[in-house]
Amino acid sequence: MWRYYPELLSSAVPRYTSYPTAAEFRPVEAGFHAEGFSGIAAETALSLYLHIPYCDAICWYCGCNTGAAGHRQRLGAYMQALDREIGTVARTLQGRGRVRSIAFGGGSPNAVPPIAFVRLLERLTLAFRALDAEMAIELDPRSYTPEWERIVAMAPFRRVSLGVQTFAPHVQAAIGRVQPLDEIKRTVDSLRGAGVRSLNFDLMYGLPEQTDDDLAATLEDAIRLAPDRIALFGYAHLPSRIPRQRRIDGTHLPGAEARFRMAERGYEMLVAAGYQPIGFDHFALPDDSMARAAANGRLRRNFQGFTDDESAVLLGLGATAISSFSDRFVQNEKNVGRYRGLAGDGKLTGALGVCRTDDDRRRGAIIEAILCGGWAPFEGHPPDADTRGRLQPFVDRGLCSVGENAISLKDDALPYARAIAACFDAYRHPDAQRFSSAI
Numbered sequence: 001m002w003r004y005y006p007e008l009l010s011s012a013v014p015r016y017t018s019y020p021t022a023a024e025f026r027p028v029e030a031g032f033h034a035e036g037f038s039g040i041a042a043e044t045a046l047s048l049y050l051h052i053p054y055c056d057a058i059c060w061y062c063g064c065n066t067g068a069a070g071h072r073q074r075l076g077a078y079m080q081a082l083d084r085e086i087g088t089v090a091r092t093l094q095g096r097g098r099v100r101s102i103a104f105g106g107g108s109p110n111a112v113p114p115i116a117f118v119r120l121l122e123r124l125t126l127a128f129r130a131l132d133a134e135m136a137i138e139l140d141p142r143s144y145t146p147e148w149e150r151i152v153a154m155a156p157f158r159r160v161s162l163g164v165q166t167f168a169p170h171v172q173a174a175i176g177r178v179q180p181l182d183e184i185k186r187t188v189d190s191l192r193g194a195g196v197r198s199l200n201f202d203l204m205y206g207l208p209e210q211t212d213d214d215l216a217a218t219l220e221d222a223i224r225l226a227p228d229r230i231a232l233f234g235y236a237h238l239p240s241r242i243p244r245q246r247r248i249d250g251t252h253l254p255g256a257e258a259r260f261r262m263a264e265r266g267y268e269m270l271v272a273a274g275y276q277p278i279g280f281d282h283f284a285l286p287d288d289s290m291a292r293a294a295a296n297g298r299l300r301r302n303f304q305g306f307t308d309d310e311s312a313v314l315l316g317l318g319a320t321a322i323s324s325f326s327d328r329f330v331q332n333e334k335n336v337g338r339y340r341g342l343a344g345d346g347k348l349t350g351a352l353g354v355c356r357t358d359d360d361r362r363r364g365a366i367i368e369a370i371l372c373g374g375w376a377p378f379e380g381h382p383p384d385a386d387t388r389g390r391l392q393p394f395v396d397r398g399l400c401s402v403g404e405n406a407i408s409l410k411d412d413a414l415p416y417a418r419a420i421a422a423c424f425d426a427y428r429h430p431d432a433q434r435f436s437s438a439i
């Protein structure tokens with residue numbers, strides 16, 4: 001049984017998909033984005049991430065930068081801008097780099113009309129050296145049409161992530177995302193038939209009106225459908241920052257301890273069903289590539305969360321997408337109108353960013369190792385007195401041990417992993433409301 005220490009979970013902490021986190025990104029000068037490409041050599045392994053900030057229907061709980069796809073003209077203009085940006089990035093690369101993986105996320109990539117998506121795939125194939133790239137996509141089961149079934153089979157997509165969240169009809173109604181279990185089953189059968197080898201479900205706990213038993217029933221249904229991976233996230237209710245969440249009745253949310261017990265129950269059920277825990281909120285069947293990566297120490301964290309992607313450079317395409325270069329992070333313009341303007345002018349669209357110092361790299365490596373494996377070496381740079389002071393409450397409760405050379409988390413410290421990792425964050429702000437609670 002996990003031990004509950006509310007005082008250790010009272011501060012909101014980042015998810016650490018990068019370090020420094022996006023909260024530290026600042027406006028950048030023209031040229032900052034292009035300079036990131038200078039370290040890319042002919043055979044540098046690249047990953048591409050393409051962001052589609054549109055959905056057929058907007059869910060009330062969603063914190064993503066996404067809008068309704070109903071206005072076809074707006075979506076068409078965005079796809080044209082993406083096409084221009086692909087051309088600009090390809091020209092900047094000048095043939096350097098080999099694309100190992102391409103991921104489409106959002107939003108909902110399948111909000112794009114099928115014919116426009118096929119053109120996008122052709123554009124990528126012609127612009128980059130990407131012939132043997134592994135393809136992944138996030139799909140909304142509610143708009144998974146027969147045309148999209150053919151695209152998934154043709155591409156082919158090896159990895160697909162489905163937004164499921166919950167199977168409980170009354171919870172679906174409370175979060176503005178109604179999708180019957182039969183619809184998910186049909187989508188799963190179709191994806192398996194199309195050769196999808198790695199299927200992920202995104203599930204949530206801490207939702208309005210959701211009881212422990214609702215969560216358990218959803219997990220039982222999910223286990224029966226046997227996705228290769230399950231991400232079980234805690235719902236972050238931040239209506240002052242995310243206006244669409246104001247449609248959710250905040251008086252019907254589980255409290256902090258109830259959320260903690262839900263996360264624990266999810267962990268126990270998924271582990272009992274044969275899933276291996278990956279970091280603090282992911283689970284994978286033992287023969288899935290992410291479980292294998294975790295077992296042999298190759299698990300990493302990037303802007304898409306836990307990953308087994310080992311590419312040196314991640315290039316983000318589309319509004320808000322983030323690129324990770326050897327020495328810097330760059331985030332594309334978030335405002336879709338301004339993004340279209342920059343891309344249409346043939347410019348790189350990076351608007352925010354940060355250079356990584358040596359200290360950032362050291363701290364980032366420790367944070368990543370804690371989250372991925374529960375153990376991190378200090379590589380000759382043991383924590384300073386300030387960091388040790390922040391760690392002490394966790395040490396006092398037996399959740400981790402801190403030596404001269406490494407930090408090691410105990411088995412039952414999983415729910416505290418983000419909070420422990422945050423002790424190494426030199427940028428932590430008293431203004432913690434920007435982040436979600438650690439569990």
Ligand code: SF4
Binds near residue numbers: 057063108
């Ligand atoms: S479909 Fe996904 S990205 Fe779109 S609004 Fe719903 S949760 Fe957000």
